[in-house]
Amino acid sequence: MKTYIAQRLAIALLTLVGMSIVIFALLRLAPGDIVDVLFSAAGYVNPGEKKAILQELGLDKPYWQQYMDWVRQILVGDLGKSYRYDLPAWQIIKPLVPVTVELAILSTIVAVVLGVPTGVVSAVRQDSALDYVLRVVSLAGLSMPSFWLGMVIILSLVSWLGWIPPLTYVRPTENLWLHTVQFMLPALAVGYRSSALIMRITRSAMLEVLREDYIRTARAKGQGTGAVVWRHALKNAVLPVVTVVGIEFAFLIGGLVVTETVFNLPGVARFLVEAILWRDYPVVQNLVMFIAIVVILSNLVVDLLYGVLDPRVRYA
C-alpha cells in the first residue's frame, strides 16, 4: 500500500510540474497583460508609462526567467504579489479558499444524500412509476445548469417573498444561522445537478450488481431485501459512484464560477475569472495550482478509497 501511495504522489508531483508550465504558457499566450487592463480603466495608453509599469512588475523579463521566479517563490512559500491589488497574492487567495471548499463540500453532501438513495430506489423499482419519476427528476437536474437554477431561485425568492439570502459573505463565526442560510441555496442548486449524475450512475451500477449470482444467492439464503440491497449490492456498486463523486468534487472547486457570482459568494472560482480578466498572473497561477492540487488530491483519495472498498485493489 505504501508503494502504491508513493507512486501516486510521484505522479501527482509530475502532474503539478506539467500543470505549472501549461498555466504559465497559456496565460502568456492570451493577448494583453495587466498593464493593458490598467490603461483600459484609464481610457488611454501611454507607451512610456506602460514600459515603466512592466519593469516595475517584472513583466519585461524573458518568460523563462518569469517562470523560474515563480517556481522559486512557490518553493519558499511566497506566492508573489497581486498586480491588481498590490498586496501579497496569499493575502488575496487565503479568504477565498474556505468559501469554495465549504460550498463544494456542502454541494457534494447534498448530491450524495439525494443521488445515492434515489439511484438505489430507482434501480430496485426498475421500470415502475417511481423509477420513471426519479429518472425524469434526474434528467431535469442534468439539463438545468446550476447557475441558471441559482438565478431562478434568487428571482423567485425576491418576487414571491421580497427576500434573498445575504449577499455579503457572513463568516460562520459572525453568525452561524445567516452563514447556513447563505450557503444552503447555492449548495442545493449545485448539489441537485450533481445528484442527478450520481443518481444515474448509482442506478446503472446497482442494476448491474442486482443481477449478479451472489445477490441471487443472498436472497435464496433468506436475506431480507434491505440487507441485500444496502449491504451487499450497494457496497459492490459503489466504486463507480465514488469515482463520480470524486470527479464532481474536484470539478466544483474550479467550476463554481457562475454559482458564486449569482449568489455573490467570494470564492476561488469567481475570483479566478476576475483575475484572468485582469491578467493578474500571480493570483491566476497560484489559484489554478491550488485547483490542480485539489483535483490531484481528490483523485488520490478516490484511488485510496478503492483500496479500502475493494480488497482486490489492495492485494493487487
Add this chain to the structure above:
Amino acid sequence: MRPQVLTFSLLVTVLAGLLAGAPAVGQSPKAGGVLTVAQREDTPQGFAIHESSTVSTTWPAMPCFSNLVLFHPLKQQESVETVVGELAEKWSWQDSYRSLVFFLRKGVKWHDGQPFTSKDVKYTFDMLREAPDATGKLRINPRKDWYANVQNVEAPDPHTVVFHLKRPQPSLLLMLASGYTPIYAAHVPAAQYRTACVGTGPYKLKEWRKGEFIEYVKNPDYFVKGRPYLDGIKYVVIKERGTRVAALQARQVEVAFPGDTGKTTVEQLKKAVPQLVVTRAAENVNENVIMNTRKPPFDNVKARLAVARAIDRRALNQAVHQGGAAVGVSMPSRPWGVWGLLDKDLATTAGYGKPADEKAAARKLMAELGFGPDKPVKVEIVTRAIAIYVDMASFIINELKQIGVDATLKQIETAQWHAMATRGEYQIGANLTGIGIDDPDANYYENFACGSPRNYTFYCNEQVTAMLDKQSAEIDAKKRLALVWEIQKKLEEEGARPTLTWRVDNFTHWPQVKNLVPHNNFYNYGRMQEVWLDK
C-alpha cells in the same frame, strides 16, 4: 500673485453653510444609520482616483476625499453656478483669468490626524500636471491634459494656493470640481491610494474586503460641522447584474449603482416595489462611432459623413435603449447638459434629418467614392466584448448595410480595447466615451485635439484646434456658448467622431434615502456628505 483685482476678476465667496445645502423638503435630516450601496465591481484602482477613469472607482472612493471645490451635491445640473467650496473656503479669479487663487479652510485634518495645508494641494496638482519639480508621481495619469494650461502652482502660505495659467481658462474651476479631482495627502505615497485611503472627506475607510465590500465610517473630525449625517456607508460588490437588481428589490442594498438601471429594469423594479425613487439623470457618457482618419476609406471625409448620415439615432435609441437615451451631438443638449445644440440646430445637422433622406444622402456620398450596392465597401467594425457595446455595434452594422457598407463585427476583449484604439489598429468602431464634466474643454481636448492619447480617430484639424483654444479662453459665457455651438457643427460636418446617443440613467434608491441627488454626470455625486436615512 498680483495683489490687485483686475477688470475681469470675479470674487466668489462660498460659505460653509452653502455646502450644507437644503435638506429634503419638509423634513429635518436625521443623523445615524449605515447606508448600503451597490457596487458593480471591485474598485479597479483602489482609491487612486487620479489613476483611474471609471465610475467604478470614483463612486466608492469619493466619500473618502475632498476637492478644493465641488459641484453642489443637491443640484442635478452642474455648471459654473453650482460650484461650491470644499477645502477652499473661497476663491478668486485674478489677472484677467490668468490666476485662480484659493483660500483654504483652516483646521482641516487628514484621516491620519496630519494637518491639511496648501502643500498638499500643490503636491497634488504638480503630480497631476507632471511638473519637473513634482515630488509625487502617478503610475498612470489619464487627466494630465486637463492641466496643460497650468503654468505653475504656488503655495505662498499654508492656507493659500494660486494656479497660474498660460492663458485664461474658465473651465479649470469646473475641472477642479469634478469627482476626478480629489486632493491627495503629500505625506502619503500616491501608490498607497491603490490599497488604502487617507483623505479629508466625510467618511474614513474602515475596511476594504477585496471583491466583497468597501466600508466607511463617519469622520468625526470632518471640517463641515454637523456632517456627514450617516454613521457609515457600505458598498457591496455584486458582480452579477441580475443579482444586483434582486438585491435592490430585496432592500439588501438601498442605492443602485449609477448607470445600472436601464429603462426596462427600472420598469420591472417599479412594478415590484412601487415606492422606489427613480430619477432620470444623464451619465455624461455618449455612444459614438470612431473612424480611423488614417486608414481608407475613412481618411476621406465623405466616407465619414456617409456613416454619420446613415445611422438613425432615434431608431437606435428605441431599439437599444427602449427610448431611454437622449439624442445629441458632441455635447449633451438640454435638459441633460448646458452646451449642446438647440433642437432647431440639431434638426439641420447631418444625420439628424428624416432617416430616408439621410440614408439617400449617405448613399450619394458613397457613390461619389465609387461604392454602392453592386460594389460595397467591406469594413470590420470593432467594439468591446461587452453587451452595451455589442448591441450598439450590431445596430450600426445593419444601418451601414443599407448604404453599401458591408460591415462585420469584431469583438475586442477589454484588456485589448484601448491599446488597439490608441494604436489605431482598426478601421471603424463602436465606442462609449465618458466625460468627467459637462464642459467643452474636458471633452474636446481629450477626444478631438491633435495628439491627444484618447483621440482614437486621429482627427486633427488646426482650424478646429484654434476654435477650441478660442472658446477655452473666452470669459464671456454667451460668446463662449456660441463658439462651442460652432465647434459642434464643424465636428459634425467633418464626421470627426459622430455621436449617436447620450446615455441617461434611471438612478434608483429606496425612499428612506434622502438628499442623494443624481447629477447629470455620474462621476461627480458620490461624496455622500448630505445623504441621510429616514429610518
